[in-house]
Amino acid sequence: MSTTAAPVPGASREQLDRLEEHWGERPSLRAWLTTVDHKKIGRRYLVTAGLFFALAGLSALAMRTQLARPEAGLLSPQEYNQLFTMHGTAMIFLFATPMLFGFGNFLVPLLIGARDMAFPKLNALGYWIFLFAGLFMWASLPFGAAPNAGWFAYVPLTGQQQTPGLHMDVYSLGLLFLGIATAAGSINFIVTALKLRAPGMSLNRVPLFVWAIVATGFMVIFALPALNLDNAMLFLDRRFGTHFFDPEAGGNVLLWQHLFWIFGHPDVYIIVMPALGIVSAVLPAFTRRGVVGYVLVVFAIVAISIISFGVWVHHMFATGLPRLSYSFFSAASTIITIPSGIQIFAWLATMLLGRLVVRVPLLFVIGFIVTFVLGGFTGTMFALTVFDQQVTDSYFVVAHFHYVLVGGAVFPILAAVYYWLPKITGRMYHEGLGRWAFWLVFAGMHVTFFPMHLYGLFGMPRRVYTYPSEPGWDAWNLVSTVGSYLLAVGLLLVLAGVVHAIRRGRPAPPDPWGGDTLEWSTDSPPKPYNFAVLPQVHSLHPTWDESSRESMGAGAEADRVLADGRRTLLTSELDGRRERVVEMPASSWQPLLLALAMLLFFTAMLFAWYPVAAVAAVAVAGTVATWLWPPRRPERELGVSA
């Protein structure tokens, strides 16, 4: 099962040279700025999202330091408002989803046996927009102009009258800008997974991580328009005096909440779903067997991604709608726990029936299960309307969603970092350092957030910059703060482990874990063209099955080498039947230029430099037109064969 020797490619030396010539890039500044290679873009997503995580984490540490004692004066109320809003907004929008998209970018083509994403230039554009939108939002903090009304920005608090200044304009424009990247990334994942799978990879042979990423992509496509609409209306209300949320002029304040949560609740799953996919990807290597109940896990992924759109009103149980209306959402909120539970039981059964190999990625998976289940447990408590109304806006809620988000996203992300580090960097990490990091992160997480349940139940409201000394509040707050420092040390050790691996780590073999999916049957790190021979897939675990492996070696066929150009195979959506060969685009300046023009547009809108915004809009239109202009060369010359 496990293979550590480099796979012998079924392609000739000459074919390998030609592949290298078409796909390889010589290191240069130009190559760095124009690359469309999904692996490089994926790595950049990971590093940039890691940077934003560090900034949001430092904001959290500042808040916890302020809250260590009652009546502390380290932060002013205005600073605290900006810190918790930027912390929440960045963790959700600039860390969790982009980090998981980073893994998706790096891994999806490798997992399905393709040479790149379906739209490589769009992929590069997505990254540049993500980077610029993140900087756009964070840059407002040193000027005291950062968003300051909470990550879900309820009107009327966020209207111009209650929140003057640029704060909420940065929020609405920043998220609109970022949304372009998220939507582009999602479309790319969906098309890649549907059209570029290796021949033979019918739907029942698709790795669970890919199912999860595709489901996430669909959720984004359906959920994001609601958020974009909301933010566009907020910006128009604030800047141009429209009245979408103004009841006196026929608007409606609840409209914001409905639209926000139509996006926001699926967004919880948008964050958690790929993370759950990571868990399903990591387990087989460390239990030496496939995930139990593959079909049921697929069902759970599909069901969650649909039901998550029918639960949003449970965030609004305190708004006074008719009880019968609540019930429809209560029913869905209660039932959605079933597919979530199925996944948990599938993983537990996998661990029970398999042979556990306790390495760092598995430790993080176990940490995830413990933490996420606790978060899910308090979550089902909210599905009971009366309980929800009792604890809404208290620290109990803060405890709940950190259990879900740290448990459901950070732990799987850390499992993924350790699991795929050898593939991404070509180096092994230090096991002892990794174990220390795990235990510190795990302990730090629970010491920080468990007490929040308690002082939440004792009545401490969330989003307060300080608090009077109350029984049960002071000591537990101090415990939370100590925990957050412990957690920070653990995360620093993770970073140290990554740096250590890159600088001093042992060279990684192609398949250090005996993994089951296709990325383990190519080099670590993979060559620019991913696979010298595109595989022919015969099972759900191609790296464990001889015939799939052989299809890349002795069983290689010329029509899966495709060395005459930047080419990959297009296959059918359901059954993975070979359709035709497609030519993939090479590196280009267009993504970077388009993202820069968009950055100029959003910055100009923020500062109300409307003529500049008009020029930027023309630049955007011009770049898009050049991008989409049909090439003059005939299809044959482009390398498109029938």
Next chain:
Amino acid sequence: MSAHPGPRARLAGGLLFWYAVLGGAVAWAVHLLAGWGVDELTCASGSDHIGGVPLRAAVGAAVALPALATVGALLAAVLLWRRTHLPSEGEDRSVGRGRLLAVVGVWSNLLFLTIIVLGGVALLVLPPCQR
């Protein structure tokens, strides 16, 4: 079934297939939007009738009809599953993925039916406009 079904039969087969897999999901979406929308908007207008029909009956229809559609999808999914669940000699790839989607269909239709029925139970015990 003939070995090579005509285009109309293929279209009908395809539609039935996707009805089996996704019918319950679509029915539940209709149930949720119709049930919630009708209830909230009618109550907000201060009435408990909609176009002369009592609100309870209107919401009841938004429960019963989608529930029936979901039962239909469930039966279709079971049929699909029975056709695909026995591994055949030299099995075609499409049979394997048909089986996968059939199982997904059976379970998801059951799940969506449960949600719709729970909404129906709420309708029996709660007055439509109570806040």
